[in-house]
Amino acid sequence: MDKHAYYQQAVQCVEAEIDFVSETFRQLRGRSAITLREDFCGTAQTTCEWIKRGDAHKGYAVDFDPLVLQWGERHNVSALNAEQQQRINLINADVLQVQTPAMDMVLAMNFSYFIFMGRGEMLDYFNSVHRSLAGDGVFFLDAFGGYEAAKELTEERDCDGFTYIWEQSSFNPITAEMQCYIHFETDEGVRMDRAFDYRWRLWTLPEITELLREAGFSEVDVYWEGTDEETGEGNDIYTASTEGTADAGWVCYIVAQK
Template identity: 65%
Template sequence: MDKHYYYQNSVQCVEAEIDFVESTYQLIKGHPARSLREDFCGTAQTACEWVQRHPSNTAIGVDLDPLVLQWGENNNLAALAPDQLQRIELLNDDVITASTQQLDVVLAMNFSYFIFMQRSQMIAYFSSVLEALNTDGVLFLDAFGGYEAAKELREERECDGFIYIWEQASFNPINSQMQCYIHFVLDDGTRMDKAFDYYWRLWTLPEITEMLIEAGFSSAEVYWEGTDAETGEGDGIYSKSEVGTADAGWVCYVVAEK
């Protein structure tokens, strides 16, 4: 069983992420973004999607785990055309100390930056991103919450050929730290328990936006998902918002301009 394959086919939707990054950057800056750094890049699927979008797009992926980077090289980068491969670079490095050229966009998705438990750590990360952005640079983050986010629970979802299981195994309300797992069960009954293991702090949106401003960003805006009038579910369209809905669980974007 290849846990990275199952992850990419159950958790990530890089096409939708890059659609949002492209359209939002164009809207707020008036011109397209061309350079992107994917922090906590894992298999670098998002960075690969970026270089495939336009012949002038360049991408850098940064991750501490050399094994997952190697998987990304063998599976995602190997599928790129030669000219696309020349416009992508993977760095086995710490996102806080990684040295890269200044870029249009830095993004940290799948709540990966929740790994920073203390305000000082998070502000240090945001400050390092600020330095990595050019004068028109924008940081894109996702975040999750809702009244079930601090609850111990298991959620299952049917995927093509397997079941994806998200488990919030424990939550400590005193420090907002939580233990989460991803499990996979194939249609033939084969199990991969604790395929992915996350120990995070559940940061709130006011905390995130306040720390971005403290780190030196000029703005930090929340983009909230709209609601489909017929189904009452999310419509996949995110727009800048000052009021959200008190849902059991939600995912949104945070967009911070240098």
């Protein structure tokens, strides 16, 4: 059982993520992005996808856990060809301190920045991303919410050869802090409990967008998912919106322009 391989298969869809950020950047800025920094990169799968998408692309992947970076190096970076490997940098650092050249795009995905518990710390992070961006750079984040986000619950999803189990183990309405876990169970019944452990604050969209504006981002938009008319489910198309729907659980992107 390899928890990072399971995580990549069950949680990440880096192709769709890179489609969204590269197309949105082009629409907003009228040019193609070249440089991307993936904060909280884990195995750096998203940065590797970016490198593969264009011969001029450069990528910087930042995580403070050396073990997950080693895994990414061994499994994702090593799968790139020699020329592509020259264009990727894995950086073992705290996102609050990391120094990189001016970036076209910085990404904070899979809600990783929810790790910051207070507005002062969140503002420090947003300020440092603002400083890291080129003059026309764009910061992309995702967020989740809805009335089930604040519930204690467990959800299971079948994957190829194993089950992905998401547990919202506790939620404290006074601080909005939540404790979540990812567990895995193979089809043979072997269980990997608490493969990943997340202590997060469940930030609301107005809190996040207000802090981004406070950090100096000139335009901050929420990109909300459209609805498939036949199924009534999300259609994977995210557009800048000022009104969302009161869904039980939603995921959206936030796009902050320098």
